[in-house]
Amino acid sequence: MRILIATMNAGKLREYERLLADVPGLELETMASVAESVDVIEDCDTFVGNAKKKATEIAAVVGMPCLADDSGLEVDALGGQPGVRSARYAGQGATDATNNAKLLDELRDVADESRTARFHCAIVVVDSDGHELALAEGACEGRIGREPKGAHGFGYDPLFIPEGFTETMAELGPETKNEISHRAKAAAKLVPLLRRLQQP
Numbered sequence: 001m002r003i004l005i006a007t008m009n010a011g012k013l014r015e016y017e018r019l020l021a022d023v024p025g026l027e028l029e030t031m032a033s034v035a036e037s038v039d040v041i042e043d044c045d046t047f048v049g050n051a052k053k054k055a056t057e058i059a060a061v062v063g064m065p066c067l068a069d070d071s072g073l074e075v076d077a078l079g080g081q082p083g084v085r086s087a088r089y090a091g092q093g094a095t096d097a098t099n100n101a102k103l104l105d106e107l108r109d110v111a112d113e114s115r116t117a118r119f120h121c122a123i124v125v126v127d128s129d130g131h132e133l134a135l136a137e138g139a140c141e142g143r144i145g146r147e148p149k150g151a152h153g154f155g156y157d158p159l160f161i162p163e164g165f166t167e168t169m170a171e172l173g174p175e176t177k178n179e180i181s182h183r184a185k186a187a188a189k190l191v192p193l194l195r196r197l198q199q200p
């Protein structure tokens with residue numbers, strides 16, 4: 001089975017190749033290997049909605065099965081924000097640094113015990129006609145620290161302290177992250193679904 005990953009990013013392709021290694025006969029490709037470029041507007045109010053939209057619209061253009069994901073940070077004290085707006089939380093031209101600064105500012109009066117949060121990831125696989133083949137979600141629980149720490153990862157990693165740790169995700173580094181991340185957990189749930197699809 002050949003599946004297109006809805007990304008131009010070779011790093012994400014490698015990550016999924018590792019996460020889905022237990023699906024026999026699966027060949028993954030990125031958008032870089034197809035001629036078309038597809039601009040999908042991620043305007044749904046759920047991670048699943050955005051992942052489905054991305055997978056369906058891209059499958060329609062490229063005519064092959066497609067895997068898309070959507071992820072972000074949900075902070076309990078902010079009613080689940082930034083959520084699906086995680087990438088652009090600080091507004092137009094937001095960067096990881098401005099997003100993190102805004103998050104710290106919003107939480108400045110929030111006590112340590114109320115700074116709980118989670119990274120959430122939804123992965124959707126559709127066939128070449130856009131019919132849903134598999135859907136999986138995963139979460140990584142933790143809390144938001146008081147200042148950015150660590151140099152690994154991206155996004156909110158320097159502020160996110162996973163449950164059971166005292167360091168931020170950016171201090172822990174990729175090996176630990178790849179075991180506990182929202183994407184890893186969602187992908188682990190996806191594996192049996194994809195394996196089942198391949199059975200005659």
Ligand code: IMP
Nearest residue numbers: 069070071072073086087154155156157
């Ligand atoms: P995407 O859907 O994977 O592109 O993620 C959207 C946004 O959520 C990113 O721009 C980050 O701000 C945030 N985010 C998603 N996953 C992570 C993560 O593993 N670490 C830190 N931030 C993340």
